Amino acid sequence: MTKSYDVELHQIRKRFGSTTVVDNFNLQVERGECVTFLGPSGCGKTTTLNMLAGFLEPDEGTLIIKGKPMNGVPANKRDLGMVFQTYSLFPHMTVAENVAYGLKLRKVSKSEIETRVRKVLDVVKLPHLTDRYPKQLSGGQRQRIAIARALVTEPSLLLLDEPLSNLDAKLREELREEIKRLQQEIGVTTIFVTHDQEEAMYMSDRIVVLDHGKVEQIGTPEDIYQQPATAFVHEFVGKSNGFQAVITGGDEHHWRLKTTEGMTFSAKRNDRLYNSGDEVSVYVRPEYISLEKVGSMQETAEEAGVNSISGTVKLLSFLGSFIEVIVEAGSHIITVRTNYSPIISFAEGEPVKLSWNAYQANIFPRKEA
Ligand SMILES: Nc1ncnc2c1ncn2[C@@H]1O[C@H](COP(=O)(O)OP(=O)(O)O)[C@@H](O)[C@H]1O
Ligand SMILES: [Mg+2]
CATH class of the missing domain: 2.40.50.100 (RNA polymerase II/Efflux pump adaptor protein, barrel-sandwich hybrid domain)
Known part of the structure; x- marks a missing residue:
């Protein structure tokens, strides 16, 4: 039997003006896998994630999600959950309204929205905060709510762009552990973006190391650390x-x-x-x-x-x-x-x-x- 992939990138290329910021990106992600894009600031992580999300169109190459070509498909038709570095909650909505937002757009019934919001807030362990506004939450709580909001629609793909970068060290460790456990329990195929090599090693089934828009290596955390494919990977991951x-x-x-x-x-x-x-x-x-x-x-x-x-x-x-x-x-x-x-x-x-x-x-x- 041939393997089925949830995400496929075939020779994806993106230019801004005359600069190529993503070059010949090839990747296949299996169902349930957590794959991390790791690389220094400016290497093309967010640009690639935005192409997957449908906020940017690739100049060349094919993008496939769950077997369907996605080039030209708008973001809201891609069945995705997204979490960003800066808290992207709506400030004028309560926690419950924020989490319910995607379900409302999908015209889910009121009673089902209530059940699903309650369930997902249980999952992120914040069931008591339903009536709070984002400004009444700590940074860690806001990111948990952002994750709940991304998961409530049961998306086929979860995209996280540096979701922990704005948190302090202790909270970052706690939350990464929670995200990992959630990801494994729910089994949602996930693409995680970070510039932090330890976070990448912790979170990932596989890591894609990027430099200047080029894929340097794709491998398990152990492969990347023990068998770096290039001098860049050796220097970027771990101490050398x-x-x-x-x-x-x-x-x-x-x-x-x-x-x-x-x-x-x-x-x-x-x-x-x-x-x-x-x-x-x-x-x-x-x-x-x-x-x-x-x-x-x-x-x-x-x-x-x-x-x-x-x-x-x-x-x-x-x-x-x-x-x-x-x-x-x-x-x-x-x-x-x-x-x-x-x-x-x-x-x-x-x-x-x-x-x-x-x-x-x-x-x-x-x-x-
Ligand atoms: N809209 C844009 N117009 C022009 N250049 C951009 C735009 N967005 C990103 N870039 C450039 O593309 C490169 C990759 O950016 P990005 O994907 O945001 O990097 P990362 O997320 O890895 O830090 C950077 O050099 C950045 O300055
Ligand atoms: Mg970025």
Whole structure:
């Protein structure tokens, strides 16, 4: 059986004037999936969402929702629920009237409207606020009501554009948990937009990473983090140590590299082929670098496939579940994250040895500045 998709984007392109802001966007979203568009401000997230919603028309490409081509179909005929960053509630209507709005437009009977409004306010856990006006609600409550209003029509697709960006950190975490649970319980196919990589990882079945209107990678949060497809993804998602380097040789398993600052190390080969002299960027995540005291009992011997260098601790930050250590090694500044241990503690100014496995370093062709 062929899979049926709730949303399909085929080679979608959008220009504003002479600038292409969405370029050759291809995506298929399965029923019930939560897919996030992640990327820096201005990368084309909202523009793409607005094309799905019917507020903007693509210049090229085909847009399909539940098997039906949507090009030219107006927003109110697309069966969507939308939630925006800024609270889009009608200020002169009560909570109940706001939530009922979409049902009224659809000419649903008064008694059914009452039942459905009550039910959806239960779902977002605010049944006691029916008679309040938006200005009498907190930011978090307003976003919950906006979500209730989007869900009450039981849309086939839920679109959320940075719905948590205006909330403070604690509330953002609470509400993202709630949205995720709701999304899974109701099973509504969802497209979520954020510039926050942690929020994207938390919310999504799959993430689409965008940069300058181009899709850099589509994958599960784990794929995106562990197997970044491009240098941009490696830098944008999670923390990385990046080195500019030149290929100096290699064998069947590894490339040998020399960084611009003169450090040599090896990195795992992948499918891409390089020649000696090729300029590359190499990345290692801070948690894959191990840190040892110099001359300690734990100090390990040199091993094949393991890179090690010595350095000096410059800065220590205690961050609860881990500590972040900034180490100066020659002219490199390297960030290491390690589990906090009350037994092995480091001090600023202390000499240390850093090591990481060649297979934990990812190489990409040098990114143009
Ligand atoms: N109506 C418009 N006219 C001209 N340029 C626009 C318009 N809307 C957005 N843009 C530009 O398109 C690019 C993508 O914008 P947008 O999709 O809003 O980005 P994001 O939501 O990822 O921050 C930006 O460079 C933005 O300035
Ligand atoms: Mg936006």
